[in-house]
Amino acid sequence: MTSDYERLDSLEGWVAIKSDIFEETETFKLGFIVQWNIIECKFAVTCHNRTLQRQRRKEPALSDTQTSWAGLFSVSDLKNIHRQFSGVSDVLEPYFPDLGDFEGGNIWDIIFLYRTSNQDETERDLDTPCRQLEKYFCTAIDVCGRKIVLDSLFMQDERDVEEYFENLQEFKRKTMQEQVVKAKDDLRKVLQQHKTADQLVLLLKIYEEEDEAYKELVTTATLFYQYLLQPFRDMRELAMLYKMEILKSLEFEELGPRRIAALEKEAEEWRKRAEDAVSSIQDITVNYFVETSKALAGMLKQMEDDKKRFGQASWASAAPRLERLRFMLAKETLQRMRAKEMCLNRKKQDIRERMRNLADQSEGVETVDQLELQYYEAQLELYDVKFESLKNEELLLVAQIDTVRRQIKGINTLTH
Structure with a gap:
C-alpha cells in the first residue's frame, strides 16, 4: 500500500499539458476544399488560410509561413477525427455527413469496374x-x-506533439505562483468585508479570517520563493566548491604555467557564477518581503480606519492586534530594506568594476560620465534605504513600548 501511495505522489511518468495551448489570439479565415479521390478511394482535403495568403501578397516577409495544408483521408480516418472533435464538443455530432456509400471501396473496384454496393461511380453523388x-x-x-x-x-511531425506539453519545472513554478496570487486575492476579499461590519464583534471575527488569510499568503509565498531560490543556492554552493578545489590544486600540485593560467581562469569563472547566484538570491529575497510588507500595510491601514469608527473603551479588545500589525509591518519592511541595501551595494560594486575595466579600454568620456551618474544615483537610493531602515527600527521600538505601556496600564487597572 505504501508503495502505491508513493507512486501516486510521484510525478514520474506524468506530463503537464499547457493550459493555454488552444488559445487563439489571432483570427484567420480558413477555407476547405474536399474532393473524392477515385484512385485512392479516399477524400482529399485541402485547407487554405485565406487571411495569411492575402497578407503574404502584401508582406513578402511572410513568404515562409505555411498557408495551405492537404491530406488524404479514408472514411475510417474521418470518423476517428470526428470522434476527437466530438470529444471537445458534442455540438458537432449532427454535422458529420453520412459516408456509408464510400466505405469498403478499393483499387480493385476500379480495375474490375465493380463496386461492392453495385453502384456505378458515375451514378454516385460525389x-x-x-x-x-x-x-x-x-x-x-x-x-x-x-x-x-x-x-x-494535418499534423505531419510527431515531434509537434511536444508543443502541447509543458516543462514540469515551469509547470510547478506557475502553479505555485498562481497559489500566491489566489492567497492575495483571498486576503483582499476579506479586507473588503470591513465596510460591512458595523459592530466590533463582527469586526473581530473578520480579523480572525484576515489573520488566517495572511498566514496562508505567507505560507504559499514562502514555498514559492524558496522554490525560486533553490537553484541559485545550489549554484552558489557548487561554484564555491569548485573554486575551492581549484585553489587547492593551485596551492598543492606542481603545475605548468599553461595549466596554472587555465585553472586561474576557471576559478575566476566560478567566482563570477557564485556572485551571480548571490545577486539573484538577494533580488528574490527583496521581492518576497515586498509581498509580505505590502499585505501587512493594507491590513494595518484598514485596521487604523476601523479604529476611527469605535470608541476607545470598546476598541481596547482590538488594540493588541493593531500593535502586533505595526510591529510585524516594521519588521518585514526592515528586512526588505536590509535586503535592498545589499542589492544596492552590489550595484555600486559592479559599477566600480566596470569603471576599473575602462582603464584598459579606449572608452569615451561619455561612458565614464554615465557610470558616474549611475553610481551617484545608486548612492542616493542607498541613503534613502538606510533612512527607511532607521525609521522602521524606531517603529519596532515604538510598537514594543506601546505594548508594554498597555500591559502596565492593564495591570494597574486590575490592582485598583
Whole structure:
C-alpha cells in the first residue's frame, strides 16, 4: 500500500499539458476544399488560410509561413477525427455527413469496374458529401478552434506533439505562483468585508479570517520563493566548491604555467557564477518581503480606519492586534530594506568594476560620465534605504513600548 501511495505522489511518468495551448489570439479565415479521390478511394482535403495568403501578397516577409495544408483521408480516418472533435464538443455530432456509400471501396473496384454496393461511380453523388464535409470542417473550426482542427487533420511531425506539453519545472513554478496570487486575492476579499461590519464583534471575527488569510499568503509565498531560490543556492554552493578545489590544486600540485593560467581562469569563472547566484538570491529575497510588507500595510491601514469608527473603551479588545500589525509591518519592511541595501551595494560594486575595466579600454568620456551618474544615483537610493531602515527600527521600538505601556496600564487597572 505504501508503495502505491508513493507512486501516486510521484510525478514520474506524468506530463503537464499547457493550459493555454488552444488559445487563439489571432483570427484567420480558413477555407476547405474536399474532393473524392477515385484512385485512392479516399477524400482529399485541402485547407487554405485565406487571411495569411492575402497578407503574404502584401508582406513578402511572410513568404515562409505555411498557408495551405492537404491530406488524404479514408472514411475510417474521418470518423476517428470526428470522434476527437466530438470529444471537445458534442455540438458537432449532427454535422458529420453520412459516408456509408464510400466505405469498403478499393483499387480493385476500379480495375474490375465493380463496386461492392453495385453502384456505378458515375451514378454516385460525389459532390454532396464533399460539400457537407467542407461545411463540417468549417463548423469544427468555429466550435473546436483552429489549432485543434488543423493539428488533428494535418499534423505531419510527431515531434509537434511536444508543443502541447509543458516543462514540469515551469509547470510547478506557475502553479505555485498562481497559489500566491489566489492567497492575495483571498486576503483582499476579506479586507473588503470591513465596510460591512458595523459592530466590533463582527469586526473581530473578520480579523480572525484576515489573520488566517495572511498566514496562508505567507505560507504559499514562502514555498514559492524558496522554490525560486533553490537553484541559485545550489549554484552558489557548487561554484564555491569548485573554486575551492581549484585553489587547492593551485596551492598543492606542481603545475605548468599553461595549466596554472587555465585553472586561474576557471576559478575566476566560478567566482563570477557564485556572485551571480548571490545577486539573484538577494533580488528574490527583496521581492518576497515586498509581498509580505505590502499585505501587512493594507491590513494595518484598514485596521487604523476601523479604529476611527469605535470608541476607545470598546476598541481596547482590538488594540493588541493593531500593535502586533505595526510591529510585524516594521519588521518585514526592515528586512526588505536590509535586503535592498545589499542589492544596492552590489550595484555600486559592479559599477566600480566596470569603471576599473575602462582603464584598459579606449572608452569615451561619455561612458565614464554615465557610470558616474549611475553610481551617484545608486548612492542616493542607498541613503534613502538606510533612512527607511532607521525609521522602521524606531517603529519596532515604538510598537514594543506601546505594548508594554498597555500591559502596565492593564495591570494597574486590575490592582485598583
